[in-house]
Every structure is written in C-alpha cells, then in structure tokens.
Amino acid sequence: MAEFSAPFDGSPIATQSQWSRMARRWGIDGVHASDPADTALKISGNGSGNVILQPGEAFVNGFYYLNDTTKNIPITANLGTTARVDMVVLRASMSAKTVRAAYKTGGSSAPTLAADENGDYEMPLAQCTVAAGSSVVTAVNVLDRRWFTDRGAVPGLPGARRPSVRGQLLVEGTKLYVGDGAGWQWLTSPGVEEDTYTPQWTVGSTTIQWGASATNLGRFTVRGKRVDLLIHLVPSANPISSTEPIMVSLPPGYPAASHHRSILNWAYTGTNGDGIGSAVIYPTLSTTKIARLRYAMSNSVSSTVPPEVFTMHTTQPWPMRAGDVLTIDGSYWLA
Template structure:
C-alpha cells in the first residue's frame, strides 16, 4: 500500500502525472466556454484542404491550453473508396510535454480517442467528413464535438450579484439562478427532501380517531416554497358522527400562504357498499393556515339546466358513513409564506 499527498515541504509534486491527477480535480476536460454558441476553439471547414481552429482556452487531462490566434490544420487526403470520418482533437502528450490541436484521421467511423493517463490524452473539438478521393472539408461537413467546461456555481452577496453570464449558475441566499446573458433566471430554492408525517384529523373541536389499525400517513416534498402533498387514510374503525366538517393538518412547520386559498383533490372509496366520491379540499387561511379545513363535494338543487350548483363539506357520517375498510386520499400542492 502506498499513500501520496502533496504539496508539502519535503513532499512536492515532482512528476507530470502527479500534477495531472491533482489538477483534474480542479477542472474537467473541455473548452472554457459558458455557451455552446461561443467560438472558443471551434473548428471551421473552409471548403479547402485545411480546417481552422479558433482561439480559446481549455483543460486537457489537468493541463492548461491556450491558443491566441487561429490555427490551420491540414486535411489528410482520402484515397479510399468511401467517405472518411475524422476528428480534430486537443492532444496532451506527456512525452512531448505539450498540448496541441491535431487533425486525426479515421475510417467509416470516427477514430477512437487515445486516453492514457501517463501518455497521450485526447479530447475532441470537431468531427470532419472527407468524401472519397478528396482532401476537402466543407463547413457543412464539420460538426462541433467540443467538450465544454466552465465556472462552478458562484455565490452572490445580497444586493451585489455579478453580471448574468449565459449558462452561469449562481446561488443567492439559498436560491439557485441561471444567467441568460442579460438577467438571472430562477431555477430552484432550498426545500425539503421526500418526507413523511402523521396527519392529525379533527371535526370542529373534536379529535378524530380512525381505529387502532388504521393507516394514516402524509407524504410530502418541498421545492422552493411549493409543497407537494399526498395524505392516505385507510380506516379501521367507526368514528362517531360529528356534525362539523372533517379537517386534517398540513405537514408541521409548513403552513399555507395566508393570502390565498390552497386547493387539493380528494377521493373517498367505500368498501362498505357506498361507492366512490371525489371533491375539493380547501385551506382557508382565515380559519387556519396549518390544516385543510374543508373537504367539499359538489351538489345541485336538481338535474335541469336551471338547477343551481353548490357544495357541502364532508363529515364522518354524512353523506357517507366513513368506517372500517374505507380509503380516503388527498393530493395536491400549496405555497408556503
């Protein structure tokens, strides 16, 4: 067994391989560009016997590369009877001690990249197709194959965000943004991973018990300020017939926003011969922001076009006698303050 750590006094980085292994942790292989439309190290076919590599920066196997002016590469003539697929690559060569842009010939398919840690390491810039009997590469026969690498997520000081570089990620007070070149666009916020809680049921001032063997679970996840919630109740008892509407708590510490009503869908499936029912669950902030205060089902004054639609709140015994074997599911999303 061998252990290696560096750089320390008396334990420096002394070889190219050691440097490569360390530097690869700082930056991934690729052209330094935040946007695929960038021309950094982009290859252009000129409809002649050469292709051109634009200026730019890159990392190759932990080594830095910079091209300060366009570089012309010769296209090898295709003496075969079929089209040939070639690559333009950046090649880090340990023996030559340099990184260079090179034209690499293939066959009916593109050549395999050489990637030997302590030898030659290649990454692609472009794929070029050369017709049979030709040494010409056109712009149409040049396909961008650059690996791109850029800056990591940048933190922002409140009130002092950096310019919104295109495709740059920024973290500001727990909120993740992406730059579009002109402004920062929100992507995501700090939330809560998939989690569970035990809902508390009530009817007015009375607590509701659904039986000792009941299944009563709430399953939720928080994305930014939005809470996705499913409540599943499988009844094993026969609670009393309370006159007040059924209510159930939201996940602890995650109240609904007080400026609007949150809406859910509920489904009651009776295993006691009373069929199915569905309706809307509502959080009334004026009643409580911490629970679903009503499970409303649709009603009507009749079955004609002049009948007036309406709704009533579900109770333990009306219009269904909720008892052992029945299943009630509530599903939806709401916003926190």
C-alpha cells in the first residue's frame, strides 16, 4: 500500500497495527504521572519471591494499559554463582493482543528490551538485582526505571487559571509557566536565544577605530525583559588618545530601561596594567549605550579613607594598546 489515510467512511482503522501507528503520534510511551515521586506503576521489593507493582496507567507502543490494584510479579530464581540484573517491563504484544507487566531476566547487565513495533515492544519499569543462589529481591535492590509521559502544554487565561498540577506546562499568550502543585511558576517569555552584533565604540561624538583585524564581538540573549550581554574587545591598533569617557553601544533594538541604571562588570588586561570595574548604563545620557566604564581608586592605605571613582578613557588609567583585552559581561533590563 503506497498511501493510506484514516479514519474515513470506507477507510477505517481496521487493524491494531494501524491503530498503534496512529496512536503513537498522539503521545510518547510512558507512565501517566504528574511527578516522578508519584507511585503510579512503581515497582518495589520486600524480600519475598515477588516484586510488587502499584496501580497506574501507561501508554506502550500506542496502546493503553491500566493496573487498578497492587499486583505481585514472580521473580525468576537465580541459580547462578553471580548476581543477576533483571528488568520489570510493560510488554505490548501484537500476537497476544495485550499489554502486560512482565519479569525479564538478564545477566551481568540488564537485558535488552524488545523494540519491535509490529511484534513485542517493551517499556522499562524497574531494574532488579537478584543475588547468586537467591529467589528474592529486597527494597534496596530495586531501581526505578519508569519512563513518564505528560499531557503536553495547556493554554490558559490570566486570572482564570486551572488548578496547578505538578510538572504541567501552561501557556498564557506568549508566556510559559510550570505547575508545582500549589501554583504556577513563570519559566520564560519570548526573547532571543542567542545572537551577535558589532559594538560601536565612541568617545564623545568620535568613533573609536580599533584596527582592521581587531576582535570586536557582542553576544547576547534575551529572556523576557532581561538581556544577558557579553562584549569582547582585542584591538589590533592603538586607539585615538582621548580624555572623553569610553562608550559602547548595546544590541540594536534592545534599549535599556529608562527608569533605573543598569550595572555590568568590565575586566581589562593589557601591557600597561590590569583592572576591573563597573560598566554603567546612565539612562539620562543614553538608553542605547554603556555610557561609563567606572573604577575605584584610593591614594591611602587606610581602610577608613573612602576610594574615589574614576571613568576609563583610552589613556586612563592605562594607555590602551593593540593586543590588550577588554571584556564587559552582565545583564540589563529592557524598557
């Protein structure tokens, strides 16, 4: 059959294979649980000849499974001389036309799970270690290996949210939240995953030329109203000599908030000295530039004498030279 589509009148879902193929597109295999701490279909050991399966529901290879009561699953005795690693699985069988919990023996490592979508398909629930010569599994020898499936993100309206479900994603407009069982916690808003730009450096109204082969890179991400910014500069030529403050442009289209100053960090390494300080956005001067690279100094060795704050120029506190490195790193808030 080259092409197939269903369900239509005269073209129904007629086989379990067709159903499985269709249903696998609705959701991924896994245990239905709101949180990994949920005991749905969890396996435990108590030192008897069985492991215990808790009630729960799951999808396996596009088929629904329900266990509505605790169920004992017999352990296969280990007659060998070394410990054996087994698995408890949910097995969807096309030939048996069932999904059932099963105990699957392994060896020095866990057994390989069946993955034939048209035959037997297995999904893990737990890994069990059976000691040599033993037919019991204790609690400490059971490792949870359940896969989980979710309900997908649900849309919502501000002020009319459904009750919070732990692990559930909620979309309100363009904002994403996750439920913690008590409320909805904001995760993210639209932004820029990662982008770059070429920073423009100025002193007064004059553009600073750093040399034809200079490294002058701005890298940024945007998360809601916050911009994370990194500017990395390595001049290949000595800049102009100026006593005007060094200024550098922010990413185009992302001006800083006008109601407060944002402060980033700068670090400088050069042939004439090293230093660190604060890169300050002064909205009264510009919301599209870092207006000042500030640093503190004191002429006194006394801790009671407050330091003075100065502005970095191309000649102060060090004459900037080719090969020096200046990095600005931090965050600022959008308008």
